[in-house]
Amino acid sequence: MVFHPSAEPGVLHAALRDQFEAFLDEHRAALRGSLNGLTEEQARRSLVTSKTTLLGLVKHASFVEKVWFDEAITCRSRTEIGIPGSPDESFDLEDDDTIATVQRAHQQACEASREATAPLTLDDVLRGNRRGPLPLRWVYLHTLRELAQHCGHAEILREQILGGTTQDG
Numbered sequence: 001m002v003f004h005p006s007a008e009p010g011v012l013h014a015a016l017r018d019q020f021e022a023f024l025d026e027h028r029a030a031l032r033g034s035l036n037g038l039t040e041e042q043a044r045r046s047l048v049t050s051k052t053t054l055l056g057l058v059k060h061a062s063f064v065e066k067v068w069f070d071e072a073i074t075c076r077s078r079t080e081i082g083i084p085g086s087p088d089e090s091f092d093l094e095d096d097d098t099i100a101t102v103q104r105a106h107q108q109a110c111e112a113s114r115e116a117t118a119p120l121t122l123d124d125v126l127r128g129n130r131r132g133p134l135p136l137r138w139v140y141l142h143t144l145r146e147l148a149q150h151c152g153h154a155e156i157l158r159e160q161i162l163g164g165t166t167q168d169g
Contacts, residue, residue, distance in 0.1 A: 031147060069139075
């Protein structure tokens, strides 16, 4: 979309926000979709020395959504929200975590994020993050960067699991 230099700032902000949200949703869906077509064993397979598995990566993405779009907006504690205290713990898988439950939890976390940010502007300051007050614009950019990084991780793990092929799920 191209804007005339004299376009109203509100129009530019709305367009920018739409772009942020479109990119966020694209990366959210790609990460969630990285589990499609895999068996439960494949989704849990550990291929690196860290706790990172494909299932754990999507579970971690739900944590990310809740940190940036619940904790940061509502100022509720992680305990109140019901999420782990640290990012590392967010990769831990429970026996009852399945592809379906983790994908559903991630979808629900993303929907809650959209609802939480709907009344806000890009310049609104979120006060509940441990880094201190941050504008929504910064949170969108940070979350987009993190999701893009995790999509790359997921692509590599999926390629390893599928034996070098990049079949779509």
